Amino acid sequence: MRASRFFISTLKEAPSDAEIVSHKLMMRAGMIKRLGSGIYTYMPMGLKVIRKVEAIIREEMNKSGAIELLMPLVQPAELWQETGRWDKMGPELMRVKDRHGREFAIQPTSEEVITDVVRSEIKSYKQLPLNFYHIQTKFRDERRPRFGLMRGREFTMKDAYSFDRDLEGMQKSYQIMFDAYVKIFTRFGLKFRAVAADNGAIGGTGSHEFHVIASTGEDALVYCPTSDYAANIEAAEALATGTRAAPAAALEKTSTPKAQKCEDVAKLLKIDLSRTVKTIALTVEQEGKKQYFMLLLRGDHELNEIKVGKVPGLAQHRFSTEEEIQEVYGCVPGYLGPIGTKAPVTVVADRTVALMSDFVTGANEADYHYTGANWGRDVAEPAIVADLRNVVEGDASPDGKGVLAIERGIEVGHVFQLGTAYSQSMNATFLDEQGKSAPLQMGCYGIGVTRILGAAIEQNFDDKGIIWPTALAPFELVLCPMGYDRSDMVKEETDKLYAAAEAAGIDVIVDDRGLRPGAMFADWELIGVPHRVVIGERGLKEGNLEYQGRRDAEATAVPVADIINFIKAKVQQ
């Protein structure tokens, strides 16, 4: 490609609404252009990256045996009503009426449509297994779109759906997809991690998320450096190790004025935060009846809402109101504690709290805490002990093979064992060898195509701009001639090198725009092309060209005769 025939439009400053680095750099590099909130035009430079992402996904999906089709964007409401998602999904499902008043969804995913296709096409176990995928535009009417392509409303997604006759087959299809995803993200050239994920409201029997590692990521990924264990913090089990020590201190009621938070109490009493216990009051309302739960967490631990929802009886909880707390505990919030708590309150202690002794907790009286509190002696053993908290670095790995570390990631893929959730509600069945009908076992597998761009940049940038991995770069190589329009020698060598690079299958762009070196280099460093060759008279007279990798501090002189092989080796690295 010649730059003069392409469209390059870089900006010195990012628009003020760009909050994160990938959004800023994509705007500055002219890769995307905002059309509306969470809606972007993919400009030529950005589209080239998207096409590379799609091509890698397509190749690996095809190799894995998945079959590509294309499902419509505008999908009849009737199908979404069959699975109940028409009602279950909130306003993030974009709904539209046609001229006859019939309702449609603009697809955010295609479980309903693919299940409809399959239920009419699949009759027999002989046609199984099957895995269909498409790469299609999606729409999700986010309440607060932001971060450019990271949380847009219109985006591109690869979604695949597998169909099997039984659980074993489904798990096999799931594993094939898992392996394909590993290949895909490896080919992208990104540092990534697959982690066990929470199954969410949809149920199902298992799921993994694929995250691009980036310090700016929204998700906390828990892993064990000495084993295979990895999970999203939402799903990572917190073990409580050791045993409860015998009481050593006496129970004392201590004045803690204005110390409603554990942090304040610890400071006031000059003790470690890990000696305190914090209390969270929950209410469960069912059929007009209210139940009250007191959750106990170590002062330095964080509540994990997903885990709370899994405690029997707490699926539909909410935080208690101040009025409820006053009424039930006779105390203002901030000074609650298990001592003296009785029916109708159920105490739910985190595993760690259940093993504590001589702890500090609220006295159910404003401005007072107890110190030296002990289970059994001062307060009844908790009614329920459960895993309620996020793991922290240094926790024991649930597989018993080490201690946990935490890093941040950006979710770009999700594989999911759906089971029969959709096939049962939509009556998608097959006949087995005995002619018996059974629901299809399904899996679904998504990759956020356009989100990959944002995630790749969050992982790979510097103060000059983007640093694309070669596999995703809009161009693998840029040729920067010094005086293309002034020096015959430079022009001739540049044209020769351009032809040779194209012939060698390198995705090359030559900057024939006639910019000065500073502006030219700044553009390509911002855009993030990983390999650059400068063609200048001085070097040519010595038989050399100047190569510089995007991460290199300095250029390297490479003999003209060697340059193509040199670049080929770099590109293939």
Place this chain on the structure above:
Amino acid sequence: MRASRFFISTLKEAPSDAEIVSHKLMMRAGMIKRLGSGIYTYMPMGLKVIRKVEAIIREEMNKSGAIELLMPLVQPAELWQETGRWDKMGPELMRVKDRHGREFAIQPTSEEVITDVVRSEIKSYKQLPLNFYHIQTKFRDERRPRFGLMRGREFTMKDAYSFDRDLEGMQKSYQIMFDAYVKIFTRFGLKFRAVAADNGAIGGTGSHEFHVIASTGEDALVYCPTSDYAANIEAAEALATGTRAAPAAALEKTSTPKAQKCEDVAKLLKIDLSRTVKTIALTVEQEGKKQYFMLLLRGDHELNEIKVGKVPGLAQHRFSTEEEIQEVYGCVPGYLGPIGTKAPVTVVADRTVALMSDFVTGANEADYHYTGANWGRDVAEPAIVADLRNVVEGDASPDGKGVLAIERGIEVGHVFQLGTAYSQSMNATFLDEQGKSAPLQMGCYGIGVTRILGAAIEQNFDDKGIIWPTALAPFELVLCPMGYDRSDMVKEETDKLYAAAEAAGIDVIVDDRGLRPGAMFADWELIGVPHRVVIGERGLKEGNLEYQGRRDAEATAVPVADIINFIKAKVQQ
């Protein structure tokens, strides 16, 4: 590809809602699957064809210098309001509100968005010319979707938009696109014709449609076999040749009971239909005032509504009601004529009618016609003479180089000189050398990607099924082994041939499904793969394979050693 790893689903019968052959065959061949009215899932076999269409378009667009980007599906109403299309477009524009109540259009085309992109990106004449295109899903809420992909609601279109500094530049960009379209349709392997088109309501300075020739086409294409002249019948000028003969007959009022139509009058009077003149009464209402026009057409000619709309004063016409006719002409419809007609009626004669003499026309009295009517002698010369009719075969070509022929076509492409219609309303300007601001000159260029499939089939089918041109076929070659699972010799030769075909770059599928020959052949003839090789024990023992082209009546024996070169030659034809 191995058939066992692909998804093949053929039907004996087409569903009853499939009216035309391409729709029936695409359904039977398992290429598309109906999701809703005018909304289809592209099944794997159909998607393969779509991808081939897209690849050819993309290659030729890129070669022509156009630059690919991707504009969103969901577009803010504000942009559509700027050009007035939000109101002008009827219910075929699908409109949707987001969760905040903001309005959006699901794009049917992208003039507004590209003009918005360009007005913020283009500052100077130095950045021109530019041509941006995308291949994107479109939605048009047709009142009556039908004919499968031919008149669907959701479809794929390639739309390109050129931007130039002046008319000359725009016409050059237009010619480049016209030439690219000729290359694209030639590469498709379809018989097509580019015809001059009516510019429609949008104005502009010129446009051409590209039609795939098919006897089932909705459009009549007028062309001159001895010159370059070609136009859609909507736009083809009808010349009146010769001069008006002197009156030879006397004017006579003749009883023509119950003969309201020219056909009936001619039959009754035993004269040729071309001796009669038919009358069409129009009303134009403006600011509460009504004007009346009497259109005259030769009895055997057809009214061309688009031409009528271009007659000065008739842009906003409608057919007169029966009440209006009674009031103005004092006569029931069917017996109107120019003789005796006076103000407020304006007579508008077609060019051919203006040259007639001794003609037959209504007497403005029920059950009576005049014969032997003559201009000047019996009735005043018409107030307006204009081209009002469709041309017919044998008419003189407007370029004076022969006589016209007519064939039917399916519109699959449209190139359009827009001029400044959009750039002015959206204030998309550039600065010239003198720093003067001027609106950009635009062109727009569309190809109906998914419609190509329907059109190609309407042109190429037989009673067995589809006959794809090689360039569009889902697979170029199918290998049909006779007993792949029974004969080692057949399996071995099939696998060898499959590998060799893939290595030679042939898009090959091997049917390893284990079907019987009849069912296997019927499938591939229905699907329309253009080249087939049968591998059987009997032939192999003689060193032969059986080749049969989809249009061939019989198979040809080809020596095993020659087959790859033989197929390569066939595929490249």
